[in-house]
Amino acid sequence: MNSKPPEEQSSFERGLAIMMCIASRGELSIAEIATEVGVPASSVYRYVKSLRRLSLVEEHHGSYTPGWRLLEMSGxxxxxxxxxxxxxxxxxxxxxxxxxxxxxxxxxxxxxxxxxxxxxxxxxxxxxxxxxxxxxxxxxxxxxxxxxxxxxxxxxxxxxxxxxxxxxxxxxxxxxxxxxxxxxxxxxxxxxxxxxxxxxxxxxxxxxxxxxxxxxxxxxxxxxxxxxxxxxxxxxxxxxxxxxxxxxxxxxxx
Missing domain, CATH: 3.30.450.40 (GAF domain)
Known part of the structure; x- marks a missing residue:
């Protein structure tokens, strides 16, 4: 998903990595996203909170799925x-x-x-x-x-x-x-x-x-x-x- 190790990624790159992970996998928990992208769960939660405000992801009973804006952007x-x-x-x-x-x-x-x-x-x-x-x-x-x-x-x-x-x-x-x-x-x-x-x-x-x-x-x-x-x-x-x-x-x- 990203050739750089997580500790060398910018904040923007980590946010994109999390968004791309949700887009490709479809439905994930915070823990699953953290494992997938190599970012602490507490950090994932902060990124996901921002993505939710932008309607890029949605949360349903603890799982995160692509939001309507992300679906539009993905074509x-x-x-x-x-x-x-x-x-x-x-x-x-x-x-x-x-x-x-x-x-x-x-x-x-x-x-x-x-x-x-x-x-x-x-x-x-x-x-x-x-x-x-x-x-x-x-x-x-x-x-x-x-x-x-x-x-x-x-x-x-x-x-x-x-x-x-x-x-x-x-x-x-x-x-x-x-x-x-x-x-x-x-x-x-x-x-x-x-x-x-x-x-x-x-x-x-x-x-x-x-x-x-x-x-x-x-x-x-x-x-x-x-x-x-x-x-x-x-x-x-x-x-x-x-x-x-x-x-x-x-x-x-x-």
């Missing part, structure tokens, strides 16, 4: 920048309603990317890494993105070899059938397709007639297998998707 799509800015509040509403992890994913080519997440308060929970690449064919949130992708993307995914992550990863025929069902029903449910024992419910978010992301709630089947939980989770994700779509279509003045 990512403006919609993704706006989603990252708005995403945490709607994800928190899902967690409040379900006590399980909420995830926002976007499509990038033939993959999905975890753009934002808010984790469950339970010690046993499912989570991803910010900016983690995910397969479009496995998992509820990713499959929602695939179902509403351009026809050439769907054809490419269905035509390629589909990696099997668990014994419940969908076959090509089942996946093709599920994509049509998602478009009809407006949501997807998965059971252990990507992570064993995980149950997930996801819905698309539309703006300007185009899908812009998916919102997912996921938890272990020991807590999330009942019809009552699935109904509650579906309602929470639907409300969050509507709120996010409205915020993107009709943004308040910053």
């Amino acid at each position: 990512q799509h403006l919609t993704h920048t706006k989603l990252a800015e708005l995403g945490v509040s709607v994800l928190e509403s899902i967690v409040e309603g379900t006590a399980e992890t909420a995830v926002m994913t976007v499509r990038s080519g033939l993959n999905a990317i975890c753009l934002r997440q808010v984790v469950s308060p339970h010690s046993l929970r499912y989570s991803f890494q910010i900016n983690q690449l995910l397969p479009l064919h496995a998992g509820a949130g990713q499959r929602v993105l695939l179902a509403h992708a351009p026809e050439q993307v769907i054809a490419k995914v269905l035509g390629d070899r589909l990696a099997r992550y668990t014994d419940k990863t969908l076959s090509r025929a089942d996946l093709a059938q599920q994509l049509g069902r998602i478009r009809q029903q407006g949501q997807a449910i998965s059971h252990g397709e990507l992570n064993p024992g995980a149950v997930a419910i996801a819905r698309p978010v539309f703006a300007g007639g185009e899908i812009i992301c998916s919102l997912t709630v996921a938890g272990p089947e020991t807590r999330c297998s009942s019809n009552a939980w699935k109904h509650q989770a579906s309602q929470a994700v639907r409300a969050a998707a509507d709120e996010l779509a409205n915020a993107v279509e009709f943004p308040a003045a910053r």
Whole structure:
């Protein structure tokens, strides 16, 4: 990241190193940043505090992620920048309603990317890494993105070899059938397709007639297998998707 040892770097260089670390890794704690860049945690905290004031990084429950200004500077799509800015509040509403992890994913080519997440308060929970690449064919949130992708993307995914992550990863025929069902029903449910024992419910978010992301709630089947939980989770994700779509279509003045 920087050829100079930390003790020879200027204050400006250390600040840039910390910002670049967060940009490249996606989600880190103060201790992880300190280890990565070789700067004491107390110093990292001071730099991060300044970066937060400039909206270059954001803090969520002790973890630091790229802020909307950093996403804009890195050249990512403006919609993704706006989603990252708005995403945490709607994800928190899902967690409040379900006590399980909420995830926002976007499509990038033939993959999905975890753009934002808010984790469950339970010690046993499912989570991803910010900016983690995910397969479009496995998992509820990713499959929602695939179902509403351009026809050439769907054809490419269905035509390629589909990696099997668990014994419940969908076959090509089942996946093709599920994509049509998602478009009809407006949501997807998965059971252990990507992570064993995980149950997930996801819905698309539309703006300007185009899908812009998916919102997912996921938890272990020991807590999330009942019809009552699935109904509650579906309602929470639907409300969050509507709120996010409205915020993107009709943004308040910053």
